[in-house]
Amino acid sequence: MTLFFALLLDALLGEPHWLWSRLKHPAVLIGNIIAKASDRFNHAPNQKVKGIILVAALVLCSGSLGVFLSQLGPLLEIILTAILLAQKSLVQHVQDVAQSLRMSLTAGRRSVAMIVGRDTAHMDATQVACSAIESAAENFSDGIVAPVFWFVIAGLPGLIIYKAINTADSMIGYKTATYIDFGWAAARLDDLVNWIPARLSAAGIWLATGCKITWSTLAHDAKLHRSPNAGWPEAAMAHALGISLSGPRSYSGKMQDFPWVNAYGRKEIGPIDIEKSVRTLWTTWSGILVIVVISALLSAI
Numbered sequence: 001m002t003l004f005f006a007l008l009l010d011a012l013l014g015e016p017h018w019l020w021s022r023l024k025h026p027a028v029l030i031g032n033i034i035a036k037a038s039d040r041f042n043h044a045p046n047q048k049v050k051g052i053i054l055v056a057a058l059v060l061c062s063g064s065l066g067v068f069l070s071q072l073g074p075l076l077e078i079i080l081t082a083i084l085l086a087q088k089s090l091v092q093h094v095q096d097v098a099q100s101l102r103m104s105l106t107a108g109r110r111s112v113a114m115i116v117g118r119d120t121a122h123m124d125a126t127q128v129a130c131s132a133i134e135s136a137a138e139n140f141s142d143g144i145v146a147p148v149f150w151f152v153i154a155g156l157p158g159l160i161i162y163k164a165i166n167t168a169d170s171m172i173g174y175k176t177a178t179y180i181d182f183g184w185a186a187a188r189l190d191d192l193v194n195w196i197p198a199r200l201s202a203a204g205i206w207l208a209t210g211c212k213i214t215w216s217t218l219a220h221d222a223k224l225h226r227s228p229n230a231g232w233p234e235a236a237m238a239h240a241l242g243i244s245l246s247g248p249r250s251y252s253g254k255m256q257d258f259p260w261v262n263a264y265g266r267k268e269i270g271p272i273d274i275e276k277s278v279r280t281l282w283t284t285w286s287g288i289l290v291i292v293v294i295s296a297l298l299s300a301i
Contacts, residue, residue: 004292006081014088030167047181055185062164066157084163086143087285091278097132098274118249129269133277134245137237138230140281146197165189191228198229205236208284213239224259238262241276243269
């Protein structure tokens with residue numbers, strides 16, 4: 001029942017400011033290690049090899065740490081697992097965008113800039129709302145479904161390994177001149193460990209919202225996305241809300257002409273749609289909790 005209690009604890013407390021203003025969050029500690037390694041080793045020659053070695057070291061050290069910590073008792077394991085989940089913090093950040101957007105477009109842009117990596121300075125209200133919903137869908141997979149999946153597969157070691165890989169990808173897994181070689185291993189491994197969770201996330205949203213489309217339609221739209229994984233939960237959310245997601249957007253001052261996911265969906269999107277996406281995440285999260293409880297009861301029989 002470790003996972004059950006961890007899910008509840010995360011949903012109740014999220015990431016309390018009073019705690020993380022005094023201590024460094026585990027993801028921050030992992031990020032600091034990756035940043036230092038990048039500063040020291042991300043230079044010619046053999047940047048791809050060095051990146052592979054870094055990722056291998058992260059996996060080995062994270063797994064070993066997880067094995068050690070899992071021996072310290074169930075209470076600590078519940079707390080650590082809850083810390084590495086992100087349901088409440090995710091929905092709070094997304095909900096903040098809706099509230100800010102109701103105040104003003106400038107406030108909405110400022111709020112959404114905290115959760116997306118694209119250019120926000122010239123976004124209109126629809127683009128702000130669209131970005132928030134896309135972030136909600138993608139991060140539900142990365143922050144909830146994937147951690148739960150890897151905990152089920154390999155316990156706390158599996159969860160910590162996943163968070164290390166995901167953090168590495170978010171920091172160095174970019175196709176830029178700086179990281180295209182050094183971050184290659186992190187990006188490819190992140191794609192691999194998120195392959196199943198992304199599709200499970202889509203299935204969860206699809207089922208929780210009444211299977212409004214066929215699975216083949218969802219799969220078709222998911223494959224329009226530039227990411228092999230993010231398109232799945234985004235496509236499920238787009239169809240659940242009846243809106244279009246993805247599409248053209250700006251990165252580093254350059255417009256990228258990406259295709260629409262659910263191209264025939266509504267393209268006028270606002271705070272109400274953001275709030276609907278938050279409710280969808282909670283509904284899907286509740287389904288995960290039920291599955292965890294049923295699985296625990298069956299295993300006890």
